[in-house]
Amino acid sequence: MLLKFFLNPESKSYLRELAEEFGESTNAVRLELNRLAEAGLLETTENGRTKVYQSNPKHPLFPDIQSMVRKFTGIDTLLEQVLSKLGKIDLAFITGDYARGRDSGIIDLVIVGEVDQSYLQKLIQKGESLIHRKIRFLVLNNKELEKLKETLKIKESIPIWGEGEKNHAL
Template sequence: MLESLITSKTRLRLLVKFFVNDQNRSHLRGLADEFGESTNAIRKELNNLTQAGILLKESNKNKIAYKANTHHPFFINIQEIIRKYLGLDRLLEQILDRMGEVGQVVLVGDIAKGIDTGTIDVLVTGDQLNQDYIKGLKSRIEELIERKVVFTLSNDRYEEEGLVLFDSTVGV
């Protein structure tokens, strides 16, 4: 659906890259390698998004890194749209519904880095998680968001890299 509004696949991939997780940063050549596209096509879209104020440039020595402009008036709106496009809102809602005592829901792997491979790796932590529910939930969520979902369940709190969608101790 979002593809019909944003007709440039490169622009959509850049928005996913920088707005799924506002901590993501990248430079032109890294994006070209990651997307498998020419630097010219990516440069054009980076310039457009930077001129619109949606992305910011950071110079570090001879490299220019790009990141989401978290102070842009539409930052939250764009982030919500991208997360809905990926189905993260539905995913979180379904997990929290009847999963048990959920401590955290963390996206790990490629999607946390803003790379939409079509697979979403989700780590759910907590005590006495409903494992039967997660088995039935997996196929229902995959159908709902049209992406493959890989769940990992753990009793231990997760403190490594990832995109935290929910954390009961922090209230996020």
């Protein structure tokens, strides 16, 4: 739950949504939400009959907790865990606007290898809700990558998995 609220402080959720997301009972989630709210780490607002929870950036421990959560989720470790579960991945990189330093709201992700696409789609949906950006993905094999390397502008991409330096020079 700390990840949900402290990775993205603007994230707002309500009890049933969180219970469904975490696959837990509403009672278990309610108990944790109440503890965090009583400690002042979460703020609550009423939306009709629904209580909405959000992190409290004014809490004196907010910066420390956010820092710990970010360290815990270190992007390298996170990517390694996620990508290793997807299948045999040779290379993954970001292209498009983000690779050029522009925040267009769309992240273009290219994965080279053999991937469980249904699992990837689930991860993409969760990732999009966390970062509030659309993630477009393209899965290729090595031959397809070779054909599309100019179109994808690989030299301008950001390698995030695999032999980035070697493949970056394709």
